[in-house]
Amino acid sequence: MNPLNVFSKAKILWVSVLDSSRILTYTVGTRISHRGYAKKSSDDCRRACVDIPPDVDPVCPLPCERRKKKKESILHKIKLKIVEGGTNFGTPFRNLQCKDKVCKEVEVPEQKALEAPIKKMPSLPPPRPGVQVAVLGADTNLGQYIALLLKQCPCIKKLRLYEPTDTKSSECTRDLCNVVQDLQHIDTNCLVEAYSCTCNDLERCLQNSNIVLMLDSACVSTHMPLEKRFECQAPAVKQYADIIAKECPNAFIIVCTSPIDCMVPLIAETLKETGWYNPRKLLGSLAVPEMRASTLAARALCLEPCYVHVPCVGGTEGLSLVPLFSKALEYFDFSEQNAELMTQTVRCAPITVGRCDGQCNKSAELSEAHALAGLVTKVAWALLCKDVPRVSGFVEIDATQVISPTRFIGVNVLLSNKGICDTIAIPHLHPRELKLMDLAITNIQINEDIAINWYQEHMNAERETCKIVAKTDFNYPKKYLTLEKCNPCS
Incomplete structure (x- = not known):
C-alpha cells in the first residue's frame, strides 16, 4: 500500500474526530451558559430574570428584619449563573417575605439631653500657719493703733486685746468692744477678740x-519720774508674769512697759520663781529709739531711711540709752558736736513731743505703734521659721561674751523659731x-x-500675809456662842 494514501486517510480521520468534539463542546457550553430573558410590553430592554426585582408585598412593604446581607463569595457568583433546575450548589435565589406577620413600626427613642459637664473644683490651698498675739494694755490709743497695724499682718491668725482697767476711766473715749467690731471689717484673715479685767479674762486672753x-x-505719763512710773505699773506686770507662767509659759514676751530697764529684770525674777524662765523668750523693746535715731541720721545725711541704720545699745531711755551714730553709715562719722546734739534729741524725744501736744499723758503714739508693730511682725516671722531677723533688744547677756556688772543690756540679737x-x-x-x-551701765x-x-519686798510681804492667814485659819479655831451658828446650813 502506498504510504501517502495511508497518511491522507489518517489525516481525514483525525479531522473528523476534532470536528465532532468541537460540536459537542459548543452544545454543552451553550446549554450551560444560556440565560432566560423576559419581555415586557412597557419595557423594550431585556434583563435577566434574576435582575428583575420581586413584587412588593402590600402587607409588608419592607423586607424582613431577619434577612441579613451576606458577603459575596464564589458560591454566590455561581448561583447567579444558574437559572433552571437544581444543582449541587443549591436552588436559585428566592425573595423571602413575611406573609403571616405584620411588620411593626420601629420606635425611635427620644433623644435625652446631655448632662451638664462636671466642673473640676480647684484644690484648696493648705491653711497658712500663723501665730497668736496677746496685747496687754490695749485700752489706750497706742494699743488700738498697734491692733490696727497687726490686723494687717498675714502671719498673725489671732489677735487678743486686753484692757487692764475700766475703759470709762481711761484716756480712750471708745469702748474696746466697739474697736474690735470695727477692726473685724478689715478684709484680712486675722481674728480680733476683746477681753476685760472686769470679767477676769486675763487667763483666757x-x-x-x-x-x-x-x-x-493709761494712768502713766511721760513727765512722771522713773521711780513713780515703776511703782504704778510693777504690780500689774508682776500679775502678767504669774499668769503667763500658768497659761503660756513658752510664749515670747516683748516688754514695752516703761521703764523697760526695770520691768525686764522684774519679769525674769518672777518667772524664775515659777520655774518657767527662758532668757531666749524675753526681750525689752528698743524699736522706738532705734527708729528715731535712724530717721534723724537719714535726714542729716539727706538719704532715704532704708539705707541708714543706727543701732542702740545700753538701756532703753534717758542716760542709759546710747545710739551709735558712728555706725549709721559705713566710712562716715558725724562730727562730735552733731553726734552729741542728735543723741540728746533722741533721748528727749518723748518729752519734746509731749510738750507740742499740750497736756497729754502719752505722746508720739503713732510712731511708737509703727515701730512696735514692726518688731512684733519680725518676731512672728522668726517663730514661723520664715526669716532670721536682726533686731535690737534689752536682753539678758552671757557673762562670757560681755564683761559687765549688769545682767541685762541692750544689744543686737538674731531671732529664730526658738527665740533669741x-x-x-x-x-x-x-x-x-x-x-x-560707761555712764549707761551705771x-x-x-x-x-x-x-x-521691790520684788524682794513684795515677796516678803506676801509671805508675811500667808503666815498670818495660816495662823488665823488653823491655829485659832472660831468659837461659836450658840448651836445654830455651828450649823453650816443656817
Whole structure:
C-alpha cells in the first residue's frame, strides 16, 4: 500500500474526530451558559430574570428584619449563573417575605439631653500657719493703733486685746468692744477678740498665746519720774508674769512697759520663781529709739531711711540709752558736736513731743505703734521659721561674751523659731560713745537694783500675809456662842 494514501486517510480521520468534539463542546457550553430573558410590553430592554426585582408585598412593604446581607463569595457568583433546575450548589435565589406577620413600626427613642459637664473644683490651698498675739494694755490709743497695724499682718491668725482697767476711766473715749467690731471689717484673715479685767479674762486672753506684748497703762505719763512710773505699773506686770507662767509659759514676751530697764529684770525674777524662765523668750523693746535715731541720721545725711541704720545699745531711755551714730553709715562719722546734739534729741524725744501736744499723758503714739508693730511682725516671722531677723533688744547677756556688772543690756540679737538664737557683741565704739556707755551701765545697774529690791519686798510681804492667814485659819479655831451658828446650813 502506498504510504501517502495511508497518511491522507489518517489525516481525514483525525479531522473528523476534532470536528465532532468541537460540536459537542459548543452544545454543552451553550446549554450551560444560556440565560432566560423576559419581555415586557412597557419595557423594550431585556434583563435577566434574576435582575428583575420581586413584587412588593402590600402587607409588608419592607423586607424582613431577619434577612441579613451576606458577603459575596464564589458560591454566590455561581448561583447567579444558574437559572433552571437544581444543582449541587443549591436552588436559585428566592425573595423571602413575611406573609403571616405584620411588620411593626420601629420606635425611635427620644433623644435625652446631655448632662451638664462636671466642673473640676480647684484644690484648696493648705491653711497658712500663723501665730497668736496677746496685747496687754490695749485700752489706750497706742494699743488700738498697734491692733490696727497687726490686723494687717498675714502671719498673725489671732489677735487678743486686753484692757487692764475700766475703759470709762481711761484716756480712750471708745469702748474696746466697739474697736474690735470695727477692726473685724478689715478684709484680712486675722481674728480680733476683746477681753476685760472686769470679767477676769486675763487667763483666757493669755491662753495658748505665742507672743505677748506688754504696753503702758493709761494712768502713766511721760513727765512722771522713773521711780513713780515703776511703782504704778510693777504690780500689774508682776500679775502678767504669774499668769503667763500658768497659761503660756513658752510664749515670747516683748516688754514695752516703761521703764523697760526695770520691768525686764522684774519679769525674769518672777518667772524664775515659777520655774518657767527662758532668757531666749524675753526681750525689752528698743524699736522706738532705734527708729528715731535712724530717721534723724537719714535726714542729716539727706538719704532715704532704708539705707541708714543706727543701732542702740545700753538701756532703753534717758542716760542709759546710747545710739551709735558712728555706725549709721559705713566710712562716715558725724562730727562730735552733731553726734552729741542728735543723741540728746533722741533721748528727749518723748518729752519734746509731749510738750507740742499740750497736756497729754502719752505722746508720739503713732510712731511708737509703727515701730512696735514692726518688731512684733519680725518676731512672728522668726517663730514661723520664715526669716532670721536682726533686731535690737534689752536682753539678758552671757557673762562670757560681755564683761559687765549688769545682767541685762541692750544689744543686737538674731531671732529664730526658738527665740533669741544669737547675741551680737557690741562693736568697736567711738571714744565719745565709750564714755556714754560707761555712764549707761551705771544707770542700768541702778534700775536693776530698784526692780530686784521691790520684788524682794513684795515677796516678803506676801509671805508675811500667808503666815498670818495660816495662823488665823488653823491655829485659832472660831468659837461659836450658840448651836445654830455651828450649823453650816443656817
